Amino acid sequence: MDDFAAEIGMDPVEVRRKNLVAPDKFPFTTLTGATYDSGEYEAALDRVLAAAGYPALRAEQARRRASGDVVQLGLGLAVYVEITAGDMGGETARVVIDGAGAATVFTGSSAHGQGHHTAWAMLVTGELGIPMDQITVVHGDTDQIPEAIGTFGSRSLQLGGTAVVQAAGEVRDQARRLAAEMIEAAEADLELDTARGTWQVRGDPATALGWGQIAQRAGPDGLAADARFDASAPTFPFGAHLAVVEVDTETGKARLVRHVTVDDAGRILNPVLAEGQRHGGIAQGVAQALLEEVRYDADGNPLTSTLVDYAAITAPELPSFELVASETPTSINPLGAKGIGEAGTIGSTPAVLNAVIDAVSHLGVRHIDMPATPERVWTAISEARSGR
């Protein structure tokens, strides 16, 4: 896309802008058959440009080019749409309330750092009013969770999280029936005070019953409900990344100095967890563009089999990331959520590589293979300068 922009003499931003799907076209079915659920693509691009100060960056780039600065500046854009929960396998959850009023959530979506314990507890607190510290999340035990799919493909919240909400909703319906018997009131007259975690006749705190009392009434096993959520379709997160790279034209060393992103994954449950997913994804995507490569010798022996040989990216090779918030809900699931796990990697790799090439495009460079190592960048500059 940047080659096309350079060829016709248009700013890469404008080429993209002209080709983005407008908000009133959603749901949008592509020629290859995918149906994009929701999107604000141009707004994502504009937010990134505004946060980055795009015109000022272009001006600084022009200044360095005019002065023949050894360290040149490059701007790289990527606008993307991705598919999440595309496996269509569904997910399961079980919510149990014990006689002490504590909840246990059994989830088929196992956590390995994404923050499911926090997220699932937030969902149950929101549905039932049981405090977070009274909620235990159990995963990864097939004795207790016989049917499950797992955590991959940016699917957990939208499938597993929705299943948790549905199981909690079923528990709430059961509790309403039991509370009505206990208080001797009509179900329709009862309300759940989610701030206190109590059931009562509407407006009458004197009738309040706690979750523990109701769970005891349900029997020795407490209150329990299972749910399985199968989404009708995948969801399509989107975003825009702008990478700002400095390239030393004498050594070929490229350094990412700023990275500004919108990663819109629908409604956000927990901003801290969502940002964490973006941070990690961006870093891995940057690493793919600049450093990381699995290499083999002519006989097929792996040359990058330890962390000595494989260039995993380190803290000084990255800046702090500049994340811009954006939430465009989906109607595919009741949470309005799409996936966030892979967004960072999808946007950052092309943005950073585009930035490296942009930094040296005025020297005649049009293409550099990933990873854009100093050797490759230096070679590209040398070949362009010598007219090869």
Next chain:
Amino acid sequence: VDGDQRSEVRPVKVAISVNGTRVEAEVEDRLLLAHFVREVAGLTATNIGCDTTSCGACTVLLDGESVKSCTVLAAQADGHEVTTCEGLASADGQWHAVQSAFHAEHGLQCGFCTPGMVMAAVSLLAENPDPTEEQVRAGLEGNLCRCTGYHNIVRAVLAAASDGQQHDAQARYDQARELPGETS
């Protein structure tokens, strides 16, 4: 020289102070400090990630300075003081400022690099109590993280630095050692 030297086990006696507790054992001369800490002292916060001195998951303090314990022999630590992540909190269970900051700033996801990252940060702040972001990043170069993109780890270290010395176990330790009437 007779016999196969490669298979010859050479036991050595070591006495290492681990988190203030003296651990004595007869170990193989080739035993790494990382394995000593995990298997002899039984402290498994110290992770082993790569065995090639690349990842920093096994970082501990040796006489207060961070080392990758997969690249130190237990025999080399004989008579010295080792601090692991388990040894950072105070006796009453209060977390070290760096631990609290990692928690507050969401400085970890899967957690595998975290004990080593925390120990590297403690050492970094001991050397430079008021670092810039660039200095924090340079100081953590030897510790790999695959989840966080380092973003919140760097924020946590900067937050711990600005948090001052009031939660700092090392500062309390140093204070306690000061003689009455001595001016600092």
